[in-house]
Amino acid sequence: MPVLNPVRAQMAxxxxxxxxxxxxxxxxxxxxxxxxxxxxxxxSGTLSPNWRVRLDYGVAGxxxxxxxxxxxxxxxxxxxxxxxxxxxxxxVAVAAKSDQADISVRVLEAITLSGTYGEQMIGESGVxxxxxxxxxxxxxxxxxxxxxxxxxxxxxxxGLCTAFRLTRGYWMTAAxxxxxxxxxxxxxxxxxxxxxxxxxxGRVDTERSLxxxxxxxxxxxxxxxxxxxxxxxDLDYVILETADDPGGAIIVIDRxxxxxxxxxxxxxxxxxxQLPPAAGMAKSEGNSCRVLGKRDPPxxxxxxxxxPGAIQHGCSSQGGASGGPLLSRKDHKLVAxxxxxxxxxxxxxxxxxxQILADFCQSTPTLSHKxxxxx
Numbered sequence: 122m123p124v125l126n127p128v129r130a131q132m133a134x135x136x137x138x139x140x141x142x143x144x145x146x147x148x149x150x151x152x153x154x155x156x157x158x159x160x161x162x163x164x165s166g167t168l169s170p171n172w173r174v175r176l177d178y179g180v181a182g183x184x185x186x187x188x189x190x191x192x193x194x195x196x197x198x199x200x201x202x203x204x205x206x207x208x209x210x211x212x213v214a215v216a217a218k219s220d221q222a223d224i225s226v227r228v229l230e231a232i233t234l235s236g237t238y239g240e241q242m243i244g245e246s247g248v249x250x251x252x253x254x255x256x257x258x259x260x261x262x263x264x265x266x267x268x269x270x271x272x273x274x275x276x277x278x279x280g281l282c283t284a285f286r287l288t289r290g291y292w293m294t295a296a297x298x299x300x301x302x303x304x305x306x307x308x309x310x311x312x313x314x315x316x317x318x319x320x321x322x323g324r325v326d327t328e329r330s331l332x333x334x335x336x337x338x339x340x341x342x343x344x345x346x347x348x349x350x351x352x353x354x355d356l357d358y359v360i361l362e363t364a365d366d367p368g369g370a371i372i373v374i375d376r377x378x379x380x381x382x383x384x385x386x387x388x389x390x391x392x393x394x395q396l397p398p399a400a401g402m403a404k405s406e407g408n409s410c411r412v413l414g415k416r417d418p419p420x421x422x423x424x425x426x427x428x429p430g431a432i433q434h435g436c437s438s439q440g441g442a443s444g445g446p447l448l449s450r451k452d453h454k455l456v457a458x459x460x461x462x463x464x465x466x467x468x469x470x471x472x473x474x475x476q477i478l479a480d481f482c483q484s485t486p487t488l489s490h491k492x493x494x495x496x
Contacts, residue, residue: 160208161205163227172187172221173187174186175217245409248403261453262372263389268316268391269282269316274313282295285444288492294358294361294443295443299311300347301351329367333361333363335362336362339355339480353423374455375494378454380456382413382415387405387447388437388459389402390402409436410437426464426465428470445458447471456474457472458471458472458474478494481493
């Protein structure tokens with residue numbers, strides 16, 4: 122999915138307290154031309170075990186936050202406050218209500234999607250949240266996922282992606298989640314990346330966040346620095362290294378896996394959530410979620426919507442899905458890396474495992490045998 126740009130709005134309720142049964146209504150963001158995004162808020166006060174805040178989005182529905190379900194959206198927390206992300210719905214005023222007189226809500230920033238629109242539903246391949254009732258195979262795959270936060274040098278959030286563990290200490294995601302897209306050369310530099318570990322039901326474990334560093338990528342223009350840009354001719358993948366990774370589930374990489382046409386897929390993704398379901402781990406599958414084809418060379422890199430040099434797949438995607446693994450439904454092995462949207466409502470794009478392995482094993486021989494099954 123595209124990198125998110127922070128958009129600061131004039132919000133009259135920045136330090137408003139919601140007391141008793143009173144409803145304080147403010148237009149948080151009323152530009153209907155902007156796509157849905159994320160509103161980062163801080164709830165503070167005497168947060169008892171039974172605290173509750175309700176956000177009313179009018180025709181878009183309501184979102185009730187309490188000590189339990191807020192965990193799925195939590196960015197950080199301490200004894201007196203919780204910082205979390207909630208949906209930002211353009212063109213909709215939001216009413217907030219709390220039964221506790223001393224609870225206050227402070228808005229930190231509004232973040233909206235920019236660049237290529239990466240969220241799209243394709244055919245019948247819907248996106249559904251994963252929970253404890255999922256199959257053992259799905260639970261193992263989803264347990265290897267994490268939410269990847271993209272930050273400036275000062276810690277300001279630029280966007281969200283999906284990352285997955287290859288082996289202890291090494292993760293994979295899309296290159297445009299670590300570097301600027303060439304179509305947006307003036308975008309802020311992604312100076313820091315933070316992997317937020319979470320459980321299968323989407324609760325982010327804020328006590329186990331890992332700072333990540335890019336150590337290999339499909340960017341051809343070397344040396345690669347934080348100012349590098351991802352060109353249409355590059356392979357949109359990056360390998361991240363982390364310290365203090367506790368280890369755990371991994372996504373299986375097999376050199377023999379082929380991204381053959383009609384291979385049935387499941388796209389696993391960590392996304393920021395809408396109304397409903399809650400933010401967290403999700404999966405797209407269905408008859409449409411399969412390899413639809415691959416363009417033959419010569420590739421037209423002026424048409425990124427056709428997935429030049431990559432596969433076209435029919436799995437639906439939500440915001441934050443970039444870098445998500447496209448797994449074979451037969452054996453849950455990696456078939457391709459999802460990196461973005463293709464032709465609207467027709468297909469998305471993914472880099473086949475074989476292409477990633479060929480590039481990585483050749484360009485990074487000193488690291489390759491530690492991370493991926495290179496020959």
